[in-house]
Amino acid sequence: MVLLELKDVWKSFDGTQVLKGVNVRVENGSLAVLLGPSGCGKTTTLKIIAGLLKPDKGRVYFDSRDVTYISPRTRNVGMVFQTLALFPHLTVEENIAYGLKARRWNSDEIRRRVKELVDLFHLNGLEKRLPRELSGGQQQRVALARAIAPNPRLLLLDEPLRNLDANLKEELLWEIKRLQAELDITTIYVTHDQQEAFQLADKILIMHEGNIVQQGNPEEIYSNPLNSFVASFLGFNILKVPYEKRGRLWLYKLSSNENNVIVKNKRGLLAIRPEDLVLADNPTPPYLEGKVIVVSYSKLFYRVKAATSYGNIEFITRDRLKKGIKVKLGFDQEKVLILKE
Amino acid sequence: MEGGRGRIIGLIPLFFLIFSLFYPISRILIDAFYKDNVFTLGNFPRILFDPLIKKAITFTFLQASLSAFISSLIGYPLGFIISRYRFPGRNVLRSLLLLPFMMPSTTVVLGFILLYGPKGLFSSIIPQLRMLSEGFYAIIAAHVFYNVPLVAYYVSASLSRIGPEVEEASDVLGASSLLKFLKIFLPQTLPGVLSASLLVFLYCFSSFTIPLILGGVKFRTLEVEIYSSYKIFFDYNGAAVLSITQLTMLLLISILYIKYVILKTEKIEPGSGERTKELSIKEISPYTKLLILGYVIVLSIYLFSPTFSVIAYSLIDLYTGEISFSPFLNVVSPEYNPYLGTSPLSSIFNTLLFSGIASLLSVLISFLGVINEKATGVYSVLFNIPLMVSSITLALSLYRTYGLYEAMYSSSWVLIALSYTVMSLPLTYRIIRTSLSRIPKEILDAAETLGSDETDLIVRIKIPLAMEGVFSAFLLSLAIGMSEFAATLFLAKPEYTTMTVAMYRFMSSRRFQEASAMGSLLLIISSLIFYLSHKLKGMDVWSF
Numbered sequence: 050m051v052l053l054e055l056k057d058v059w060k061s062f063d064g065t066q067v068l069k070g071v072n073v074r075v076e077n078g079s080l081a082v083l084l085g086p087s088g089c090g091k092t093t094t095l096k097i098i099a100g101l102l103k104p105d106k107g108r109v110y111f112d113s114r115d116v117t118y119i120s121p122r123t124r125n126v127g128m129v130f131q132t133l134a135l136f137p138h139l140t141v142e143e144n145i146a147y148g149l150k151a152r153r154w155n156s157d158e159i160r161r162r163v164k165e166l167v168d169l170f171h172l173n174g175l176e177k178r179l180p181r182e183l184s185g186g187q188q189q190r191v192a193l194a195r196a197i198a199p200n201p202r203l204l205l206l207d208e209p210l211r212n213l214d215a216n217l218k219e220e221l222l223w224e225i226k227r228l229q230a231e232l233d234i235t236t237i238y239v240t241h242d243q244q245e246a247f248q249l250a251d252k253i254l255i256m257h258e259g260n261i262v263q264q265g266n267p268e269e270i271y272s273n274p275l276n277s278f279v280a281s282f283l284g285f286n287i288l289k290v291p292y293e294k295r296g297r298l299w300l301y302k303l304s305s306n307e308n309n310v311i312v313k314n315k316r317g318l319l320a321i322r323p324e325d326l327v328l329a330d331n332p333t334p335p336y337l338e339g340k341v342i343v344v345s346y347s348k349l350f351y352r353v354k355a356a357t358s359y360g361n362i363e364f365i366t367r368d369r370l371k372k373g374i375k376v377k378l379g380f381d382q383e384k385v386l387i388l389k390e
Numbered sequence: 391m392e393g394g395r396g397r398i399i400g401l402i403p404l405f406f407l408i409f410s411l412f413y414p415i416s417r418i419l420i421d422a423f424y425k426d427n428v429f430t431l432g433n434f435p436r437i438l439f440d441p442l443i444k445k446a447i448t449f450t451f452l453q454a455s456l457s458a459f460i461s462s463l464i465g466y467p468l469g470f471i472i473s474r475y476r477f478p479g480r481n482v483l484r485s486l487l488l489l490p491f492m493m494p495s496t497t498v499v500l501g502f503i504l505l506y507g508p509k510g511l512f513s514s515i516i517p518q519l520r521m522l523s524e525g526f527y528a529i530i531a532a533h534v535f536y537n538v539p540l541v542a543y544y545v546s547a548s549l550s551r552i553g554p555e556v557e558e559a560s561d562v563l564g565a566s567s568l569l570k571f572l573k574i575f576l577p578q579t580l581p582g583v584l585s586a587s588l589l590v591f592l593y594c595f596s597s598f599t600i601p602l603i604l605g606g607v608k609f610r611t612l613e614v615e616i617y618s619s620y621k622i623f624f625d626y627n628g629a630a631v632l633s634i635t636q637l638t639m640l641l642l643i644s645i646l647y648i649k650y651v652i653l654k655t656e657k658i659e660p661g662s663g664e665r666t667k668e669l670s671i672k673e674i675s676p677y678t679k680l681l682i683l684g685y686v687i688v689l690s691i692y693l694f695s696p697t698f699s700v701i702a703y704s705l706i707d708l709y710t711g712e713i714s715f716s717p718f719l720n721v722v723s724p725e726y727n728p729y730l731g732t733s734p735l736s737s738i739f740n741t742l743l744f745s746g747i748a749s750l751l752s753v754l755i756s757f758l759g760v761i762n763e764k765a766t767g768v769y770s771v772l773f774n775i776p777l778m779v780s781s782i783t784l785a786l787s788l789y790r791t792y793g794l795y796e797a798m799y800s801s802s803w804v805l806i807a808l809s810y811t812v813m814s815l816p817l818t819y820r821i822i823r824t825s826l827s828r829i830p831k832e833i834l835d836a837a838e839t840l841g842s843d844e845t846d847l848i849v850r851i852k853i854p855l856a857m858e859g860v861f862s863a864f865l866l867s868l869a870i871g872m873s874e875f876a877a878t879l880f881l882a883k884p885e886y887t888t889m890t891v892a893m894y895r896f897m898s899s900r901r902f903q904e905a906s907a908m909g910s911l912l913l914i915i916s917s918l919i920f921y922l923s924h925k926l927k928g929m930d931v932w933s934f
Contacts, residue, residue: 099839121835122839122840123841125841128835128836132830134830134832134835136851147842148840148841151846
């Protein structure tokens with residue numbers, strides 16, 4: 050367990066600035082998810098935490114101790130890689146024991162620890178198999194077991210579920226969450242999938258173009274995204290609606306109907322969650338008007354995309370709508386956020 | 391590598407190259423520029439203005455250019471056919487094409503004598519073919535034999551880089567076959583052919599066995615002249631001058647090769663890329679079919695008959711037609727000891743021992759060179775320098791440097807093993823480097839986060855994962871040593887005779903059946919090696 054801090058970390062590769070002053074703080078024993086689109090610098094950040102890369106500028110602290118220039122082999126950090134990076138020539142148990150041997154554990158301790166992890170990860174019976182003889186999910190569990198084996202202070206997971214199918218992914222997500230809580234180990238999980246992030250995280254760090262743009266617990270972030278990037282990344286509808294000043298307030302006009310307006314004390318872009326839009330024949334203002342362009346079925350409801358004069362929007366409904374029909378969507382003015390352009 | 395010990399281990403390859411190559415070469419420089427311990431430039435005009443030497447130099451260039459030109463001309467269609475057309479037996483043909491690569495030069499020469507010499511199988515049918523057993527045409531023919539598959543290989547590799555869609559696009563546009571050839575295939579394959587023909591030129595330039603045995607007194611290459619200056623006339627200054635001259639020329643040609651071929655056509659490396667569009671033999675017009683068929687048959691006979699004639703001649707008595715194993719029995723009997731200066735059996739043992747030691751050493755040195763990552767730039771140049779040094783020059787330099795000491799001379803096998811090691815270093819280094827670079831970065835990162843230090847990483851990850859490469863490097867190096875003839879002939883005292891030298895001795899005394907038996911044994915052993923190295927490819931750890 051460790052309190053992890055990154056202070057003003059910068060890194061560039063071949064002249065491209067990948068990290069631009071990253072600041073991170075992850076509390077003892079919590080599970081933080083580093084979330085962002087691909088290429089935003091997540092993996093680089095993780096490798097700097099592991100010590101596999103050195104920052105150009107800035108510092109990494111474990112429990113307030115500066116570890117920036119300490120080599121990865123002495124940091125005692127467990128890492129699961131995107132490709133899993135299992136050792137192809139070693140069996141399951143040899144993979145798990147690898148870090149223990151490198152740290153000179155004695156053979157009794159190693160045997161006991163490997164057994165413990167084999168049980169914990171339900172790998173019984175697979176001990177003598179080579180990685181290529183395992184299924185994707187089994188390989189994934191071996192990678193986790195191997196990373197956890199030497200009792201690391203910090204666990205780093207770099208999109209470990211990337212190549213798995215949806216059902217298995219779901220199952221392993223629960224397992225990771227359960228294990229993390231059980232082992233009480235500070236964990237950083239990198240992903241580009243917001244579904245995964247919200248399901249797992251105690252804390253979410255949203256990354257964009259080499260910066261952490263927002264951090265907080267999942268509820269906080271979803272209820273109050275700081276800017277339009279975060280909002281649209283989390284699936285908010287972002288609308289550019291013309292506004293005019295009325296005294297100290299701003300008036301957003303949604304249609305030619307005089308009453309169909311939103312009044313806010315800020316100006317900017319409107320952001321509204323898909324689930325806050327309600328389909329109705331004659332909604333009371335405020336409401337949006339649009340034309341259905343795509344309908345997709347997602348088990349409990351339909352997800353519908355519609356074109357409005359202010360941009361495309363997404364909403365959910367239980368009715369099966371036809372493409373091309375006109376819709377009106379009512380909403381509660383209080384649910385609308387105003388974000389900086 | 392961290393720490394003092396690591397640094398020294400990483401420098402071992404450098405020390406080795408200095409000891410076994412650079413220092414000995416510098417010793418030859420001294421021979422070339424000194425006479426009776428006095429510095430002089432006089433050795434050069436004395437040797438280089440000698441009419442016989444001038445003739446040898448001219449001949450060396452002439453035969454190398456001609457060999458390269460004819461090999462390219464004959465090899466080009468072959469490369470085209472084996473990658474473009476599907477026909478029965480194509481895969482067999484493809485793998486048999488490896489045969490000339492692994493044939494020791496003495497076996498090739500023997501095969502040519504058996505086929506085209508007096509009472510030869512082919513020359514008794516067509517007497518005009520006699521000219522392929524001795525003299526100018528024989529040398530060119532044997533060089534062509536060796537290098538046609540090489541050209542075919544390069545052509546086929548550069549063709550495989552033309553995706554089917556390129557060709558289909560031009561088909562859709564209605565291009566004629568000739569236009570397609572001129573606009574698509576020729577430009578795409580030209581760098582490959584150029585690259586192959588320069589390589590052929592380089593090989594033939596320092597060719598030794600073929601001109602030595604087939605050239606007689608009239609057609610001698612520079613390499614043969616170096617050998618006889620030293621071994622026959624004991625003129626070490628003269629031999630050194632010739633060596634330096636040859637080395638300079640090889641260096642210049644290699645620089646041209648690297649500058650104009652390798653750097654310009656970096657992508658032309660055999661093996662990768664998509665498959666080219668393939669045509670079934672049925673889709674071709676009857677006339678073309680006949681042409682291709684005739685060409686493939688004649689060429690196959692040309693390429694495979696020397697090997698088969700050596701094997702056949704070791705089993706069949708040409709006069710009585712009887713099949714017997716007596717040549718093999720003769721080879722292992724003490725009856726022939728006087729010809730070789732040792733028993734034929736111990737020549738087999740010597741061959742395996744010298745090349746075994748050399749392969750181990752070569753693999754070890756290469757491995758140490760590869761894992762010293764800080765020196766990659768320097769080592770990737772240094773490890774390739776042996777390619778520019780001919781076998782006789784290497785042998786001469788080793789002998790002049792270390793052979794004069796009584797202790798070293800009486801164990802001249804050390805020098806033989808050293809020369810094999812130096813010769814195989816470029817190949818072993820390259821194979822081992824490739825196999826180590828295939829280990830994904832994340833695997834090494836994973837080991838490091840798990841606490842592996844540098845030594846642990848090498849022992850537990852790098853060596854096991856590069857094992858396949860290390861093994862195949864070892865086997866190929868073994869094959870190089872076993873087929874080596876020139877340096878061995880130069881260095882070996884009679885008791886250190888190897889199989890190729892034994893073959894040469896048998897041939898010199900016109901005991902062709904015994905030479906064939908020895909040649910067959912050598913073929914069996916080297917086929918076994920190639921089979922093994924091929925088998926290894928199946929045990930790829932990355933196959934998941």
